[in-house]
Amino acid sequence: MTERHSALEERSPAPPPRNREISRGIPEIPVKLGNLPPLNAIANQVLTAVGRPSINYRTLASIMECDPAFAADALLIANSALFGFTSRIQELRHALAVLGLDRIKALAVTVALRSFMGKGGPQLRQCWRHSAACAMVARMVSPIFGITSDTAYTLGLLHDIGRLGLLKSYPAEYSPVLGGLFEDVEQVLSAERALLRVDHGVAGAWLVSNWSFPSTFAQACEHHHAPLAQDDPELLQVVKVSCRIAEAAGFAAVRYSPEPAYDEVIRSLPPHISAEAFPPAQDLSATVESQLKSFG
Numbered sequence: 001m002t003e004r005h006s007a008l009e010e011r012s013p014a015p016p017p018r019n020r021e022i023s024r025g026i027p028e029i030p031v032k033l034g035n036l037p038p039l040n041a042i043a044n045q046v047l048t049a050v051g052r053p054s055i056n057y058r059t060l061a062s063i064m065e066c067d068p069a070f071a072a073d074a075l076l077i078a079n080s081a082l083f084g085f086t087s088r089i090q091e092l093r094h095a096l097a098v099l100g101l102d103r104i105k106a107l108a109v110t111v112a113l114r115s116f117m118g119k120g121g122p123q124l125r126q127c128w129r130h131s132a133a134c135a136m137v138a139r140m141v142s143p144i145f146g147i148t149s150d151t152a153y154t155l156g157l158l159h160d161i162g163r164l165g166l167l168k169s170y171p172a173e174y175s176p177v178l179g180g181l182f183e184d185v186e187q188v189l190s191a192e193r194a195l196l197r198v199d200h201g202v203a204g205a206w207l208v209s210n211w212s213f214p215s216t217f218a219q220a221c222e223h224h225h226a227p228l229a230q231d232d233p234e235l236l237q238v239v240k241v242s243c244r245i246a247e248a249a250g251f252a253a254v255r256y257s258p259e260p261a262y263d264e265v266i267r268s269l270p271p272h273i274s275a276e277a278f279p280p281a282q283d284l285s286a287t288v289e290s291q292l293k294s295f296g
């Protein structure tokens, strides 16, 4: 697969109606999930504007500067280790010009998700650390799948948005799931369905569809815990692999017994995903940890 995808370029035409059925067999999305605030309006405007052929950096900066908190956060993240500048950038306009359009989309989603998360407790932070770690791994493995690194990163950040959504909308009900000890992910998903009628994959697919992300993103959110298949779309493969690697590198959102072993996870990947692409566990977790620090 040599064609490079930039899935954020093909955004879904219209959001689905609230409480729409995403998966067969799931009667409806729990009502409080539908009451969550939309993804940041400025991020939405940025994602739409970036898709226009005539867009320029000055217009993008003006959109972001409409919300000083968003602009400040965008500058902070642009200067973090995640976006890799060696010297500090003082001006948002300068940052945008250096980043380029694909990375600006990733930046807008990062800022929006941080604000969606708000000042959560330790469980929300644990979910966020897993998603951010998954995003960093996804960026690293994206060339294997012919996906642009920024699209892979963005999807990695969003793939478990269902967890954040369920925790924010049903904290009392969902908290025991995140605090539990599980044998495998199927047990986690069953516990979610028993408590809230949906698992976090379906909840996430519903949220990203409602926020007008491409249908490929919803598909990846919904099915990221299904076993890896060689005919899976590339985006889905990236997220399945990155989520498992992030868990095995010490960034799981829930606790497993036994804990997933990094080397075993790498060895279990199909032959088209070279084990050479992955650094030793300690190196990966040190890199992710240092990037998380700059992430805030």
Ligand SMILES: [Fe+2]
Binding pocket: 159, 160, 200, 224, 225, 243
């Ligand atoms: Fe997940």
Ligand SMILES: [Fe+2]
Binding pocket: 130, 134, 159, 160, 243, 244
């Ligand atoms: Fe995950």
